[in-house]
Amino acid sequence: MTTHPSLSVLARYADGGPGLDEAAVWSVEVHLETCADCRARLAGSTPDSTHALLGRVAAELDRGIAAGPSPSRVRRPWSAVHRRWFAWALLPWLTMTVALLGCALLLQRLAPSLPPLVLLLAPVAPLPGVAVAWSRRTDPAWELIAGTPAAGLTMLLRRTAAVLAVLVPVLALVGARTGASAALMLLPCLSCTAAAVALGGRIGVRNAAIGIAVVWASAVVVPTLVTTNLPVVLLPGSIPAWALATVALVAFAATRADDYRRLSSRR
Amino acid sequence: MMRTVSAAETAPTTHPWAVHAEGLRVRAGRHLAVDGLDLALGTGVHGLLGPNGAGKTTLMRALATVVKPADGRLTLLGQPVDGRADLRRVRRALGYLPQQFGFYPRFTVREFVEYLAWLKEMPKTAIPGAVQRAIDRVGLTAKADARMKTLSGGMLRRAGIAQAIVNDPEVLLLDEPTVGLDPEQRLDFRTLLRELGADSCVLVSTHLVEDVVVACTDVVMINGGRLVYQGTPDGLMAQGEPGDAGDSPAERGYSALLRRYRAEQGR
Numbered sequence: 001m002t003t004h005p006s007l008s009v010l011a012r013y014a015d016g017g018p019g020l021d022e023a024a025v026w027s028v029e030v031h032l033e034t035c036a037d038c039r040a041r042l043a044g045s046t047p048d049s050t051h052a053l054l055g056r057v058a059a060e061l062d063r064g065i066a067a068g069p070s071p072s073r074v075r076r077p078w079s080a081v082h083r084r085w086f087a088w089a090l091l092p093w094l095t096m097t098v099a100l101l102g103c104a105l106l107l108q109r110l111a112p113s114l115p116p117l118v119l120l121l122a123p124v125a126p127l128p129g130v131a132v133a134w135s136r137r138t139d140p141a142w143e144l145i146a147g148t149p150a151a152g153l154t155m156l157l158r159r160t161a162a163v164l165a166v167l168v169p170v171l172a173l174v175g176a177r178t179g180a181s182a183a184l185m186l187l188p189c190l191s192c193t194a195a196a197v198a199l200g201g202r203i204g205v206r207n208a209a210i211g212i213a214v215v216w217a218s219a220v221v222v223p224t225l226v227t228t229n230l231p232v233v234l235l236p237g238s239i240p241a242w243a244l245a246t247v248a249l250v251a252f253a254a255t256r257a258d259d260y261r262r263l264s265s266r267r
Numbered sequence: 268m269m270r271t272v273s274a275a276e277t278a279p280t281t282h283p284w285a286v287h288a289e290g291l292r293v294r295a296g297r298h299l300a301v302d303g304l305d306l307a308l309g310t311g312v313h314g315l316l317g318p319n320g321a322g323k324t325t326l327m328r329a330l331a332t333v334v335k336p337a338d339g340r341l342t343l344l345g346q347p348v349d350g351r352a353d354l355r356r357v358r359r360a361l362g363y364l365p366q367q368f369g370f371y372p373r374f375t376v377r378e379f380v381e382y383l384a385w386l387k388e389m390p391k392t393a394i395p396g397a398v399q400r401a402i403d404r405v406g407l408t409a410k411a412d413a414r415m416k417t418l419s420g421g422m423l424r425r426a427g428i429a430q431a432i433v434n435d436p437e438v439l440l441l442d443e444p445t446v447g448l449d450p451e452q453r454l455d456f457r458t459l460l461r462e463l464g465a466d467s468c469v470l471v472s473t474h475l476v477e478d479v480v481v482a483c484t485d486v487v488m489i490n491g492g493r494l495v496y497q498g499t500p501d502g503l504m505a506q507g508e509p510g511d512a513g514d515s516p517a518e519r520g521y522s523a524l525l526r527r528y529r530a531e532q533g534r
Contacts, residue, residue, distance in 0.1 A: 088371050140369025144430070147331040148386035149358040261353050 004038055005031060011045045089138045090159065093128045094166050101125060105174050115224045119180050119234055122171050123188035124213045129163035130196050131209035152260040153197075156205065160193060184234060187242035192216065194249035201259025282345025284309055285438050285468035286330060290339035292492075293322075293329040299337065300325035302492035312464035314479030314500075315472040315487050316521060322492040323472040324366050327442045330470065331363040344437055359388055362436030364427045366443050366472075372416035376407055376426050379415055383430040401433040406455055420447035428456075432463065439469045445478055457482040480504070480517040488524060495528045 005013070005028050012020055013028050020028075032039055104117040132138045134156045136146075145151050168186060175185035192212050199208035220231055232238060286308040293301040300322040317323050328334045329341065332354050341348045343357045370379055380398045389397060402411050405425040410418065418426065424447050431439060445453055460482045463469050470487075473479060479486055480500040488496040488503075496503070500517065507519025511526070 088373070141371065142369065143328075143333055143365045144363070144368050144370075144383065145386060146333045147358060147361060147363045148383065149355040149388045150386040151358075152355075258353070261355065262350055 004035065007041065007045065010038065010042050014042055014046045014050065089132055089140065090129055090163060093132045093138075094163065097125050097128055097167060098170055101170060101174050105177060108178055113228075115228055115230060116178060116180060116234075118174050118178050119184060119230075120221050120224060122175070122185045123192045124216050125171060126160075126163050126167050126189055126193045127196060127209040127213050129167065130160050130193055131206045133159035133163060133205065134200070135206045137206075153201070153257040156197060156200070156260065160197060164190075164193065181236055181239070183239045183242070184236065187239065187246050188233075191242060191246045191249050194246065194253045198249060198253035198256050201256045280345070282342070283307075284342070285344055286470070287342040288339065289341075291326075291329065291336055291341055292338040293325050293334060294337045295322075295325045300492055301329065301336075301489075303339070304489065304492060304494055306487065306494060306497070308468050308470060308485075308487070310464070310466060310468055311484040312460050312469045312471065312482060313485045313487050314483035315470055315489070316474075316476065316479060317489045317495075318525065321490045323489065324442055325492075326489070327363075327440050327470070327472055328365070330438070331361060331365075331440050332358060333363075333365075355388075359434065360437040362431035362434060362439040364424075364431040364441045364444055368427055370415045370423075370426075372414065374415050375412050376402060376415065376418070376429070377411045379426060380430045380433055384433045387434045389434055397433050397435075401429040404432065404459060405429045406452065421449060421452060424448060425452070428459075435467075437467050439463060439467055441469070441471045443472055443474070445473060445475060453478070476513075476517045476521050477515065480515075488521070490525060490528055491532070496524050 009020070009024070009028060012018060013025065017025050032042060101118065101121065104121050108114065108117050136142045139145065145155075167189075171185050171189060172182055175182050196205060196208045196212055199211070200206075203211075220233060224231055224234075233242075284307040286306065288304055288306040291301055291304045291306070292299055300320075302322070304322075304326065315323050315326070325334070329336050330343070332343070332348055335350060336348070344360055346352065346357050348354065348357065374382065377398060380401055381394060384394045384398055399411075402408055405428050407422060407425050407429060410422060415423070415426065424444060428441065428444055431441060445456060448456060457478065460469060460471065464484060471479075471483065480503070483500060486496065486498060486500055486503045487494070496506075503520040503524070504516035505520065507513065507516055507521075507523045509519070511519040511523045513519040513522050
């Protein structure tokens with residue numbers, strides 16, 4: 001910390017610096033930047049001509065600011081948010097999923113004797129979106145993004161959240177239309193999503209999503225279509241089990257963050 | 268503008284080389300594109316030369332932590348890059364321009380560079396200034412608010428360079444940055460390269476031997492995934508003899524090195 005300059009030095013500085021060498025002027029300037037008291041003393045020892053000049057400048061500036069255009073708004077927060085959360089590649093896949101659910105709903109209305117298609121499809125509905133959310137083939141900027149520190153579980157979760165934000169209301173709506181239980185529509189769907197995220201760090205999100213969809217199709221969808229009996233996993237009695245599975249899988253997925261931070265040639 | 272300098276920034280570096288590879292092997296598909304490469308790069312502009320299929324792009328992708336090395340040791344900024352390491356710290360200090368990069372066509376140049384700056388986890392307050400500076404440095408100021416899909420090939424390339432340098436990387440990897448640039452822009456780009464190489468490690472892959480001689484402090488030549496030559500541009504020119512193919516001393520040096528290397532391999 002420099003010592004405060006004396007009043008005579010300040011007076012000479014205010015007068016344009018006669019008798020002060022450059023180094024002295026600099027040290028006074030540096031001190032003034034950080035010392036409000038000395039600035040006040042400087043203002044007191046400023047000659048009238050300087051006061052008049054400063055007054056004129058202030059008046060001119062005020063006039064210029066009042067007459068000029070108002071500053072443009074720098075950013076549109078909403079567009080920045082959706083840009084980060086939502087990869088454009090998701091859009092066609094989400095559209096497809098919603099259309100498929102619509103078809104299932106229609107078919108169920110037209111042919112009530114069939115097993116409830118909507119209920120059978122709901123658990124795997126988010127999987128196409130999740131598979132696309134972080135995949136070398138579908139994200140055009142994949143190579144750019146994969147080398148950045150933000151690539152990882154957080155990014156996948158953000159995009160998965162975007163997928164779910166679209167699909168959960170759709171599923172709830174479709175479920176309400178068909179009279180299916182909302183818990184049976186949503187809990188298996190959340191479990192499958194969490195499982196895909198948890199396994200994705202090891203085997204690739206896309207592979208995990210495909211694997212889960214295949215298991216669901218072969219273990220539940222095909223037998224149901226053959227026997228036309230609703231399997232036990234989709235009866236109201238299994239809701240507690242689904243709730244438990246969802247919580248467990250979400251917790252497990254949360255511990256897999258390290259998998260996504262590591263190098264991999266698969267994702 | 269003032270900013271706080273963190274202790275990490277002023278700490279002395281404890282690694283001898285920004286990029287250090289020992290016996291590095293990297294696969295491109297099933298083929299070993301980089302096969303036992305030893306390479307040590309410090310501060311400066313390094314030109315990466317080699318014929319088509321020499322493994323330049325695969326090497327770049329491995330250095331950018333996009334693909335996982337199959338074997339060998341790779342150290343970036345003193346930190347090992349393998350399947351177990353947490354790469355966030357290294358990735359924050361990386362800049363990478365892929366040979367072909369995808370982008371979201373509806374983004375403007377500014378939004379694109381901003382998005383990448385955000386992915387590189389730059390401090391929020393520093394992003395707008397850094398983005399503008401990067402765009403200015405590549406000469407895209409007039410096009411900053413044009414959508415990416417309206418840009419020409421050379422402009423896209425420059426937008427790619429802008430996103431690579433936006434975080435002032437310590438290791439900058441540019442894969443074929445001069446493709447699509449007109450002669451005047453190439454001259455500007457060489458100036459930019461020299462500026463960047465003053466205090467960071469820049470690796471530029473190119474087919475143009477002339478670019479390397481003029482703008483680089485160091486030449487790295489690879490063929491068949493192995494190091495053929497590392498030395499100064501003058502050393503490269505000294506390799507050539509009047510009988511070798513090429514129109515300039517550098518080109519003659521390049522073809523002489525390649526010819527001798529192939530003869531050795533054939534023996």
